[in-house]
Amino acid sequence: MRRSNQAESGISGHYRSCFAVLRRILVDKYISKRIYNQTVINSADRLNRTFAALADPTRRAILARLASGEATVTELMQPFTISQPAISKHLRVLEQASLISRGRDAQRRPRSLEAGPLAEANEWLERYRQIWEGSFERLDDLLNELSTRDPEQHPRIRPTTRRKGASR
Amino acid sequence: MKNTGTLTVAMPTPKQIVLTRVFNAPRMLVFDAFTKPELLRRWFGPRGWSLVVCKVDFRVGGGFRFVLRSPEGNQMGMRGTYCEIDAPYRTVHRESFDDLPGESEVTTDLTERDRTTVLTATITYTSQEIRDAVIRSGMEHGAAESYDRLAELLAPAELERVGKP
Numbered sequence: 457m458r459r460s461n462q463a464e465s466g467i468s469g470h471y472r473s474c475f476a477v478l479r480r481i482l483v484d485k486y487i488s489k490r491i492y493n494q495t496v497i498n499s500a501d502r503l504n505r506t507f508a509a510l511a512d513p514t515r516r517a518i519l520a521r522l523a524s525g526e527a528t529v530t531e532l533m534q535p536f537t538i539s540q541p542a543i544s545k546h547l548r549v550l551e552q553a554s555l556i557s558r559g560r561d562a563q564r565r566p567r568s569l570e571a572g573p574l575a576e577a578n579e580w581l582e583r584y585r586q587i588w589e590g591s592f593e594r595l596d597d598l599l600n601e602l603s604t605r606d607p608e609q610h611p612r613i614r615p616t617t618r619r620k621g622a623s624r
Numbered sequence: 625m626k627n628t629g630t631l632t633v634a635m636p637t638p639k640q641i642v643l644t645r646v647f648n649a650p651r652m653l654v655f656d657a658f659t660k661p662e663l664l665r666r667w668f669g670p671r672g673w674s675l676v677v678c679k680v681d682f683r684v685g686g687g688f689r690f691v692l693r694s695p696e697g698n699q700m701g702m703r704g705t706y707c708e709i710d711a712p713y714r715t716v717h718r719e720s721f722d723d724l725p726g727e728s729e730v731t732t733d734l735t736e737r738d739r740t741t742v743l744t745a746t747i748t749y750t751s752q753e754i755r756d757a758v759i760r761s762g763m764e765h766g767a768a769e770s771y772d773r774l775a776e777l778l779a780p781a782e783l784e785r786v787g788k789p
Contacts, residue, residue, distance in 0.1 A: 507635050588645075598663065599648065599653055
């Protein structure tokens with residue numbers, strides 16, 4: 457780390473090159489990993505909040521309504537039979553999870569959908585789906601193969617009891 | 625007959641994941657494919673992975689041991705215990721991964737409909753720890769914007785269910 461750059465001269469040059477080396481070491485070995493981990497942990501925390509907010513059917517309905525455009529609290533209340541304080545509570549949860557935001561209009565304060573966290577949650581589910589779908593596509597092939605065999609011939613129960621030459 | 629249905633994934637509560645998938649085969653066959661090691665070996669695991677260890681003691685109180693190997697040679701082990709078996713309709717087991725803390729409970733239901741079988745697997749994380757670990761491991765694989773399935777996440781049916789009576 458104490459390496460000095462020959463192209464640099466004087467004390468400032470020495471510090472500058474030291475700093476550059478230090479930064480490179482930090483970025484390569486330490487910061488990048490830490491920032492990376494931090495990002496992953498932050499994302500996981502954000503996802504937790506998103507999924508917790510999405511767990512409630514009323515909140516999902518509010519989001520579904522906002523997906524078609526911004527709406528005021530009064531407008532959001534219309535399809536529901538629940539009270540205004542209850543709606544406000546749900547809106548607060550959604551706001552804390554950054555799933556919705558408030559508009560600038562001081563009178564109406566329309567709420568609108570923030571697509572970012574939803575997209576992130578969605579992407580997580582999509583990845584989860586893909587992992588399983590890979591498995592299930594292979595299972596489709598296997599089931600196809602087993603189905604086209606004589607039911608008594610396929611080895612699902614006891615391979616040893618398979619009857620040779622059973623007609624299809 | 626290839627792809628008989630798309631897999632849907634939903635998270636009805638923060639601790640549960642529900643997978644639903646239709647298979648173009650009778651229930652008995654699907655049930656066997658999920659419970660017989662010689663069949664499991666042929667499909668279980670993400671694309672490119674292979675099930676190198678697959679031991680199944682299929683009875684209530686019995687268990688299973690799987691080791692999956694990635695194309696790069698990384699291994700991932702998991703084990704489980706069967707809690708409930710109602711062949712060929714339903715199984716309940718608890719499972720855990722070697723590298724992750726905690727356990728999850730998996731309920732697998734098979735429903736036969738017009739010679740196809742609907743699989744519904746409900747995974748309930750018994751601890752926040754394992755759920756977080758699962759989410760984190762999913763996050764580690766980078767990001768790609770995808771709004772395609774937003775509609776699924778915000779199922780329109782929800783609007784009707786909680787809407788005006």
